Amino acid sequence: MKALILVGGFGTRLRPLTLSVPKPLVDFGNKPMILHQIEALKEVGVTEVVLAINYQPEVMLNFLKDFENKLDIKITCSQETEPLGTAGPLALAREKLIDGSGDPFFVLNSDVISEYPFAQLIKFHKSHGGEATIMVTKVDEPSKYGVVVMEEGTGKVERFVEKPKIFVGNKINAGIYLLNPSVLDRIQLKPTSIEKEVFPKIADERKLYAMVLPGFWMDIGQPRDYITGLRLYLDSLRKKASVKLASGPHILGNVLIHESAVIGEGCLIGPDVSIGPGCVVEAGVRLSRCTVMRGVRIKKHACISSSIIGWHSTVGQWARVENMTILGEDVHVCDEIYSNGGVVLPHKEIKSSILKPEIVM
Amino acid sequence: MGSSEERVVAVIMVGGPTKGTRFRPLSLNVPKPLFPLAGQPMVHHPISACRNIPNLVQIYLIGFYEEREFALYVSSISHELRVPVRYLREDKPHGSAGGLYSFRDHIMEESPSHIVLLNCDVCCSFPLEAMLGAHKSYGGIGTMLVIKVSAESASQFGELVADLETKELLHYTEKPETFVSNLINCGVYIFTPEIFSAIEDVFKQRKERANLRRVSSFEALLSATKALPADFVRLDQDILSPLAGKKQLYTFETLDFWEQIKTPGMSLRCSGLYLSQYRHTSPQLLASGDGTKKATITGDVYIHPSAKVHPSAKIGPNVSISANARIGAGVRLISCIILDDVEIMENAVVIHSIVGWKSTIGKWSRVQGEGDYNAKLGITILGEAVDVEDEVVVINSVVLPNKTLTVSVQEEIIL
Numbered sequence: 031m032k033a034l035i036l037v038g039g040f041g042t043r044l045r046p047l048t049l050s051v052p053k054p055l056v057d058f059g060n061k062p063m064i065l066h067q068i069e070a071l072k073e074v075g076v077t078e079v080v081l082a083i084n085y086q087p088e089v090m091l092n093f094l095k096d097f098e099n100k101l102d103i104k105i106t107c108s109q110e111t112e113p114l115g116t117a118g119p120l121a122l123a124r125e126k127l128i129d130g131s132g133d134p135f136f137v138l139n140s141d142v143i144s145e146y147p148f149a150q151l152i153k154f155h156k157s158h159g160g161e162a163t164i165m166v167t168k169v170d171e172p173s174k175y176g177v178v179v180m181e182e183g184t185g186k187v188e189r190f191v192e193k194p195k196i197f198v199g200n201k202i203n204a205g206i207y208l209l210n211p212s213v214l215d216r217i218q219l220k221p222t223s224i225e226k227e228v229f230p231k232i233a234d235e236r237k238l239y240a241m242v243l244p245g246f247w248m249d250i251g252q253p254r255d256y257i258t259g260l261r262l263y264l265d266s267l268r269k270k271a272s273v274k275l276a277s278g279p280h281i282l283g284n285v286l287i288h289e290s291a292v293i294g295e296g297c298l299i300g301p302d303v304s305i306g307p308g309c310v311v312e313a314g315v316r317l318s319r320c321t322v323m324r325g326v327r328i329k330k331h332a333c334i335s336s337s338i339i340g341w342h343s344t345v346g347q348w349a350r351v352e353n354m355t356i357l358g359e360d361v362h363v364c365d366e367i368y369s370n371g372g373v374v375l376p377h378k379e380i381k382s383s384i385l386k387p388e389i390v391m
Numbered sequence: 392m393g394s395s396e397e398r399v400v401a402v403i404m405v406g407g408p409t410k411g412t413r414f415r416p417l418s419l420n421v422p423k424p425l426f427p428l429a430g431q432p433m434v435h436h437p438i439s440a441c442r443n444i445p446n447l448v449q450i451y452l453i454g455f456y457e458e459r460e461f462a463l464y465v466s467s468i469s470h471e472l473r474v475p476v477r478y479l480r481e482d483k484p485h486g487s488a489g490g491l492y493s494f495r496d497h498i499m500e501e502s503p504s505h506i507v508l509l510n511c512d513v514c515c516s517f518p519l520e521a522m523l524g525a526h527k528s529y530g531g532i533g534t535m536l537v538i539k540v541s542a543e544s545a546s547q548f549g550e551l552v553a554d555l556e557t558k559e560l561l562h563y564t565e566k567p568e569t570f571v572s573n574l575i576n577c578g579v580y581i582f583t584p585e586i587f588s589a590i591e592d593v594f595k596q597r598k599e600r601a602n603l604r605r606v607s608s609f610e611a612l613l614s615a616t617k618a619l620p621a622d623f624v625r626l627d628q629d630i631l632s633p634l635a636g637k638k639q640l641y642t643f644e645t646l647d648f649w650e651q652i653k654t655p656g657m658s659l660r661c662s663g664l665y666l667s668q669y670r671h672t673s674p675q676l677l678a679s680g681d682g683t684k685k686a687t688i689t690g691d692v693y694i695h696p697s698a699k700v701h702p703s704a705k706i707g708p709n710v711s712i713s714a715n716a717r718i719g720a721g722v723r724l725i726s727c728i729i730l731d732d733v734e735i736m737e738n739a740v741v742i743h744s745i746v747g748w749k750s751t752i753g754k755w756s757r758v759q760g761e762g763d764y765n766a767k768l769g770i771t772i773l774g775e776a777v778d779v780e781d782e783v784v785v786i787n788s789v790v791l792p793n794k795t796l797t798v799s800v801q802e803e804i805i806l
Contacts, residue, residue, distance in 0.1 A: 040793040045806035049419070373806065378412060389804040391415040391789070 031076045032127050033136035034108075035067060036119060037083040037090075043252040046358030046375045047340055052086045054140050055093055057323055058250060059263050060288050060306050065097060067138055070146035072103045076136065079103060080126045082119035084110040117222035120214060128211050137224075139205030143259050145245035145266055146206075154241045155208045158185065161237035163208045164229065166201040167247040175202040176225050180240045187238040190230055204243045253338060253356050260321060261302040282318075294330070306341075329365070337369075340376070354387070399523070400449045400503040401441045402494075404487055405434060405478075405511040407455030413653050416774045416791050420748065422456050424511045425464060427728070428658060429665035430676065430693040430711050436665060437509045438468060438476065440517030448501045450476040452511075453490050455483060487626040492590045499584060506586065508626075510578035514661035516647040516668060517579065526581045529558065529641040533586055533631070536579035537642045538649045542570060549576035549627050551635075553642040560640035563632040574642075576627060577649055586630075589639075593629050594622075655745055655772050656764035662728055663709035666691035678706070686718070698729075719754075726762065736781070744771040747792065753781035761787055768802055 041053030048056065054064035068079055083090065087107050094105045108123040120127070120137065127135045134155060136148065144167075155163040164187070166178045172194065179188045179199045191198050203225060216228055232238040246266055248259035264284035267275055276287045276299070283301025287293065291305045294313035299305075303317045306324040311317070316333040325342040328334065332345045337355040345351055346365035355369045358376035363369060367380055371387030374380060378390060405424040414423045424434040431439070434452065441447055450472075452461060461478040469476040479494050491498070491508065498506060505526070507519060515536075526534035537551060550571040552562040564571055624630065634640050648664050650657060669676045670691060678694040680686045686700045690708020694700060698712045704722040712718065713731045721738040728745045735741065735752040743760035752758060756779045763769030771785055774792035779785060784799040791806050 042791065042794055042806060045791065375412070375415065389806060391412065391804065 031074070031133050031135060032129065033071045033076045033079045033138065034120060034123055034127060035064065035079060035081050035138045035140050036116065037064070037081050037140045039084050039113070041251070044256070046356060046373060047338070050341065050359040050376055052083075052089055053251075054081070054090065057306060057321075058143065058256070059260065059286055059304050062093065063143075063250070064140055066143060067140070067146065068097060068101065068103065068105070070148060071136060071138075072101050074148040074152065077104060078126065079105050080123045081105065081107045081140075082110065082123060083107055084113065113221060114219070115221040115223050117217045117224035117228045118220060120224075121217045121219040121222075124214050128214065132211065134208050134210045137207040137209060139249075141249050141251035142205040142247065143250055143263060144204065144206070144243055144247045147244055150244070151206070151208050151241060154185070154239070158239045160186075160239045161210045161235075162213055162229070162232050163239045163241055165204040165206040165243045166240045167204040167243045168200050169202050170200075172197070172200045172202060177202055178240050185239045185241055186236060187229070187233045187240050189233055190225060192226070201240065201242065204247050205249070206243070253354060256338065257302075257319060257321070257336060257354075260304060261319070264302055264304070355384075397446045397505070398448045398501055398503045399444050399446050399505045399507060400451065400498055400501060401438075401444065401447060401507040401509065402451045402453060402491060402498060403434060403437055403509045403511050404490060405452050405454035405456065405461075407481075407484065414655060414658075416772060416789060417655050417658075417745065417747070419792065420775045422460050423652075424452075424454070424456075425460070426658060427711065427713060427730070428514070428652075428662040429669065430695060430713065431665075432464060433652060433658070434464075434511045435468070436514070437511060437517055438472070440519055441474075441507065441509075442472060443520045444507065444523060445520070447474055448503065450474055451494065451497060452476065452478045453481060453494060454478070455481045484623070486623040486629070488590050488593075488630050489622055489624040491626070492587060492594075492624065495587050499587075503584065506582045506584065508580040508582060512652040513578045513649070514652050514657075514664055515577060515579070515645065515649040518643075518645055518647070519579075519581075522579070522581055522643045525558075525643045526641070531559075531641045532589065532639045533580055533582045533634075534641045534643050535560065535631070536577040537574050537644050538577055538646075539573055539644070540575055542573050545570070545573045545575055550574065551576060551642065558642050558644075559638060560631070560635045560642055563627065563635045565628050565632070574644075577645065578651075580626075589630055589634065590624060593624055654765070656766070656770045659709075659726065659728055659743070659745060659770055660764040662711050663691070663726065666693060666709060666711065669693070680706075743769075745773065747773045747775040747777060749775055750777040750779070752779045753783060755782045756780065757784045757786075759784075759786050768804070
């Protein structure tokens with residue numbers, strides 16, 4: 031089976047992190063974002079993954095070679111020369127997605143994390159015999175999104191309603207699809223929206239079905255949702271009784287610590303923290319609801335919450351970093367500094383406190 | 392000075408990528424020395440001034456950017472000037488004197504009698520010929536270009552005291568806390584090769600001091616806190632300051648303009664200074680037009696020959712338009728730098744702003760800065776490939792590359 035992952039563009043919402051690497055390679059839970067999806071696809075027997083990108087293929091390709099070898103799965107890129115929307119890239123990658131076997135192929139939105147219940151999706155798709163299945167997820171505020179109105183029992187999609195003003199349903203498109211090759215015949219190579227143009231037509235023909243996504247779902251394309259997403263992800267690891275989660279007297283709640291990270295005495299870590307490879311957390315540090323990326327050093331007595339600390343940065347002694355502070359790559363927060371929501375671009379030194387949310391260029 | 396053949400080598404310090412975070416977001420796309428002012432890369436202006444030096448044999452650019460960033464520029468400017476221009480890459484920052492010293496073999500290759508040292512991010516008239524004449528008459532090992540500034544702003548720079556008659560440098564101090572003098576160091580120097588011995592002496596002294604230090608562990612503690620590495624030698628503090636008052640260093644005062652180009656706001660101001668200088672040195676570079684066949688031009692304006700400007704547009708003062716830009720009907724541009732491949736649609740207005748490469752400005756939209764070149768959000772800067780939709784207003788904001796603005800913004804940084 032094949033899969034297409036819509037990677038898209040510049041990842042500007044995840045700046046400053048995406049000033050250093052392309053968005054799919056930004057680490058989430060100590061793994062590049064896209065690796066979570068590729069691993070889940072491999073598990074259900076996908077043999078080739080096509081990445082639809084329009085930016086920095088060279089940087090991506092180096093990493094992908096590495097994943098290809100480790101996972102024994104083929105990974106290729108399909109590069110847009112002009113923005114093709116959410117459906118156009120499928121037409122562009124047509125040759126790669128159709129292999130004559132008639133098997134359906136997956137399409138995923140790269141910003142989405144979930145439990146990726148692909149085996150259940152395949153089963154449901156085969157059982158209803160329709161042309162396309164989309165996964166939907168329940169949200170509290172459906173009018174912010176495109177709502178999918180579907181028949182309760184069968185899951186057959188009746189219609190899509192963009193940002194409905196009155197309540198029509200609370201399920202929205204989760205960005206995970208399983209499509210028969212015939213769907214490609216409906217898409218021309220031009221900027222096209224899959225939600226606004228392609229799916230409504232298939233729904234009209236009563237051939238589109240929706241499945242409610244079990245487990246968690248998050249679009250982690252921006253920092254606030256990234257941090258919430260980490261909580262959901264670690265929670266799902268806990269439910270699976272994963273051995274990856276850390277434990278001990280200095281651990282609170284769900285915490286992921288890479289085996290090469292070093293944690294000092296007297297720390298209190300968690301809940302909802304991930305600490306990447308090669309990190310050094312010195313004595314007396316408090317970390318909660320934060321991501322600490324590869325190679326970061328957190329010095330003694332520092333306190334970090336609700337923040338993202340970018341690769342190879344350092345946080346000084348007694349520093350307090352909180353409230354959606356995002357440090358880009360190689361940022362050094364001096365001793366005793368306070369950062370309240372500072373968003374700091376790569377290669378900076380923070381020598382004076384940031385008292386209210388501010389971008390530091 | 393006894394040497395029958397005069398040969399001059401010019402050295403321009405261009406810095407490197409991690410040093411220049413103040414020049415963001417423009418430095419995210421282009422090394423600061425190559426950012427265009429008045430239609431030419433920043434480094435082009437001091438290089439061009441070197442043309443006026445008689446007996447110039449070589450120009451070196453020293454910095455720690457990757458070689459390939461400068462390769463194209465260096466080969467085309469060598470060709471144009473018919474003087475070899477080379478880029479020498481430092482493996483890491485050594486300080487202004489350290490950098491000069493580490494490439495002394497290259498610099499002394501042609502046995503120059505004089506070495507002109509310039510900083511790339513200095514904007515001035517570079518009166519090098521006159522300065523060289525003065526240097527020869529003083530007979531010292533170095534002459535620095537100096538300028539009088541206001542007493543309040545002097546403390547940002549290196550302040551110095553010079554003898555009113557002999558012009559000798561009597562005293563020098565970098566960024567002093569109390570007032571010393573309103574005469575400051577412009578970052579333009581002329582040296583004789585003896586400067587290398589002076590730098591070498593400082594290295595030797597440092598080594599000797601380091602040997603002594605091994606004796607006391609307390610001293611070792613002291614030196615461990617924020618000490619500069621032994622091979623980081625700053626020209627002003629470490630070399631020139633100790634030589635003041637010893638009849639070795641002299642000053643040459645300029646009465647023309649002088650600015651440091653540290654931020655994008657200042658680059659807009661300096662672009663204007665160079666444009667006004669063109670009126671005297673190269674008036675053929677400035678545009679003209681009265682709205683009949685060509686657009687109305689007011690004040691100093693540079694338009695690249697490949698740019699297209701609609702005749703109903705009004706451009707200037709202080710506008711620089713780069714290659715392949717397209718300026719539509721009824722557009723008004725005041726005090727701005729429009730970079731390559733920008734498209735500005737009908738009736739848009741751009742004031743006190745820098746519009747990045749390949750950006751588009753929609754119809755009737757307004758992109759404006761207050762015009763305070765020193766404030767953090769004093770001018771509006773659009774990075775590469777920013778699209779401002781029709782009728783949108785952008786005021787005193789900085790927009791990073793590849794963004795689309797669909798609603799108006801004020802006083803914001805958009806990542």
